[in-house]
Amino acid sequence: MPRRNFLKTAGAAAAAALPATRLFAQGPQLDMARLITGFAAGGTSDTLCRRLASRMTGGYARSVIVENRTGAGGQIAIQAMKSLAADGTSILQTPMSMLGIYPHIYKKLPYEPLKDLTPVSIGCVFDFGFAVGPAVPASVTTVPQYLAWAKSSNNVAFGSPAAGSVPHFIGVLLGRQGGIELTHIPYRGTQPAILDMIGGQLPAVSGPIGDFLPHLAGGKCRILATSGAARNQFVGNVPTFTEQGLKDMAFSEWFGLFMPAGASAEVVQRASAALRPALASPEIVEGLAAMGLKAESSTPAELAARLKADHDRWGPIVKSIGFTAES
Template sequence: MKRRNFIRTVAGSGAGLLGLGAGLGIAMPASAQGSSMDLARIITGFAAGGTSDAVCRRLAVRLTGDYAKSVVVENRTGAGGQIAIQALKGLAADGSWILQTPMSMLGIYPHIYKQLRYDGLKDVTPVSLACTFDFGFAVGPSVPDSVKTVPQFLAWAKQDQTRAAFGSPAAGSVPHFIGVLLGRSANVDMRHIAYRGTQPAILDMIGGQIPAVSGPVGDFLPHLATGKCRILATSGSTRTKFTPTVATLREQGLKDMVFSEWFGIFLPPGAEAAVVTRLHAALKPALASQDVVSGLAGFGLEAASSTPAELASRLREDHERWGQVVRTIGFTADS
């Protein structure tokens, strides 16, 4: 009896161990696969060589290895960044497809496009901030040297309506709205001239074709040394480290004129919490690494990370705020 009991006990234990071994046999490959997938893709809606592309490529280098054996950047350009976000909806939410996009495509576009093919809040899964940046309002050689602040520029422009004009990188962009709001603050009808990017606008400003440009601070930095471009104000809550001697719009008496932009990292809709957590864990040290921080600084960008919840909250707040701004200005992409 004792011998039979011993055999049954060992047999039962063996079955349990086999079951446990089978379980471990399944779990171990999954865990190994989770530590480093074969391929991950970072999608951007903008062309190679631009600011958004530069952020993606620096992150791709840092994510290669631990997160995925290979991380590549896909530039799905078109419709001002809309194509990339539209594509995200149909992609696998397993962490192998990652979207990097500026806030505007999610927080502003839903208010200016009547037939947008995605929901800026529901069709993305927030993971982390990537970077932040402020805007600048700059003037060229057609504006007298005596004009040193934005209020002085507005007073100068008010004297002659032909002077009341500014360029921006695109209609419906944050710089576009900043210029309009500046004009309204002083009852000046500021004529907006939309360009395909900030650099063409700056070149026209330096050439004297337009008096001023509203755009990301980083886009002005290469031109400041020429003396033909000077930033009158920046748009952040505090002075940016890239132009520490330039006062903010708030400091110049425009207290409600505080605007900044950010790039965020997202997964397709429906991504599970474990997938989000894994990507976030890889992004946080990448965004804190010196090569990424210094690399983005060259574009006037400040590397920054956040929790998924913080990014979701920030997106909702910006979505609501820019909805109010767009309604106030009365702009639509079809106008």
């Protein structure tokens, strides 16, 4: 290796190995910061926040705590950001749906996603799966075969973690492409739906891939397709919807981190710089992988662009389906 390139590489490696306090010398260390989630302790959103808080303590701030502001499907936490200081002491972590889909299904929201929040970084991304259980014949191994079976047997029910969720809409769009109206049954979370499916009371479930992983080994649950643009790393043997000839069926979800509107570029960049190594740490990468999530960071501009694209994409989809929170 030429000496110049070697020194450049060695310098980059040395910078990556610097203690957190040195990494954030670009701004004063905060006494305390909080990561806010709209979901209860023990869930996926809370788990990600707690892992991030652990990694950011001592560098970004002397103390980083997690605050659970639950209620209204994540809306309470987002609304709360409007009254908090935009000084870096409060960072919201929320799924995309609350920002990209809720504006299209609720007539009134207590926040404006594109105006009331300042993007900082993506936290993780994940795909969805469409799975079937013992109520569906073992000979059904693809989505087209499932749609043909559902139509011929008039067994058209499928479950999802919630009405108005991405898995709900995936099931509706799937039925439309197959020329059949699948009947949606909303549950309070994916696991209750999966338990009914593996118990034979429900034919199929649409939900996050990570929720299916613990149930695959027994053979009572099998994923027919995944929703990503490419095959999912956690179930690489399962083809995507698009691979099976279903058009415009590439959907992923992400968790993003935001500050209140008005946060300065310096404050945002400092938080983004703290999150980047935290999200690349083996503790978080491996911990999220166990839940079917891929840890990922981004620049604030990249997150802003992704939110805008998802917000604009879901508007026409929701309108075509005709679903509202009041329906």
